[in-house]
Amino acid sequence: MRTITMPRGILAVVSHPDDETFGCGGTLALHASGGASVDVLCLSCDPLERRSEIVGAAEELGVHEPMVFEDTSIEYAPGLIRRVSDTIVDLRPKVVVTHAPFDYHREHRAAYEVVKEAVEWAAHTTTYAEPCVVERLLLMEVNTLIPIPHVLVDVSSVMDRKRRAIRRHVSQLAKFRWGYYEEFNEKKAQLRGAQGGCAYAEAFLEEQLPRSGPFYPVKSVSSLL
Numbered sequence: 307m308r309t310i311t312m313p314r315g316i317l318a319v320v321s322h323p324d325d326e327t328f329g330c331g332g333t334l335a336l337h338a339s340g341g342a343s344v345d346v347l348c349l350s351c352d353p354l355e356r357r358s359e360i361v362g363a364a365e366e367l368g369v370h371e372p373m374v375f376e377d378t379s380i381e382y383a384p385g386l387i388r389r390v391s392d393t394i395v396d397l398r399p400k401v402v403v404t405h406a407p408f409d410y411h412r413e414h415r416a417a418y419e420v421v422k423e424a425v426e427w428a429a430h431t432t433t434y435a436e437p438c439v440v441e442r443l444l445l446m447e448v449n450t451l452i453p454i455p456h457v458l459v460d461v462s463s464v465m466d467r468k469r470r471a472i473r474r475h476v477s478q479l480a481k482f483r484w485g486y487y488e489e490f491n492e493k494k495a496q497l498r499g500a501q502g503g504c505a506y507a508e509a510f511l512e513e514q515l516p517r518s519g520p521f522y523p524v525k526s527v528s529s530l531l
């Protein structure tokens with residue numbers, strides 16, 4: 307009988323190079339510094355030069371070198387969903403982080419749809435011999451703020467790492483001469499820190515995941531306690 311490997315670590319699935327840093331860079335750095343396995347999957351990279359920026363940012367955050375799909379756009383389509391669910395089953399993350407469904411960037415909303423379905427397929431015994439049941443799906447804020455966060459992560463101890471990672475996304479920072487990304491991310495972390503009783507924090511929504519039924523390794527539970 308084969309042993310099913312238990313889920314571990316965190317996987318952030320993001321649309322573009324920079325989303326991993328702006329949305330959840332502090333949280334990734336925090337868990338990596340604590341010894342967790344932290345991976346990033348970037349669903350598109352256009353232009354390809356941005357790949358070196360996300361690799362540089364990952365070095366600053368202390369996470370594994372990102373996996374980068376070289377697609378030029380993101381569509382909610384079966385091929386991409388399967389590539390993401392295959393990655394989840396390979397890496398076996400305990401927590402997946404991605405975009406929120408109300409984000410004002412169309413490709414961020416598409417990534418949410420893709421990742422939510424991929425997390426679902428990855429858990430199915432009908433799809434994989436060794437399915438991966440992700441325990442938590444967290445949705446981050448990049449430029450669109452979450453009205454009522456479910457989870458605030460204290461990233462005060464790694465805020466300098468996040469600042470250094472932000473500065474590695476040179477091509478994006480150059481789009482706004484008044485320092486928009488640096489200032490917005492600083493103030494966003496302060497705002498969430500004020501809510502969370504700490505200096506700097508990152509905010510997330512948490513998505514409910516179906517976990518009992520014919521498709522899952524656990525068919526039913528005998529207690530809610």
Ligand SMILES: [Zn+2]
Pocket residue numbers: 321322325411414
């Ligand atoms: Zn993006």
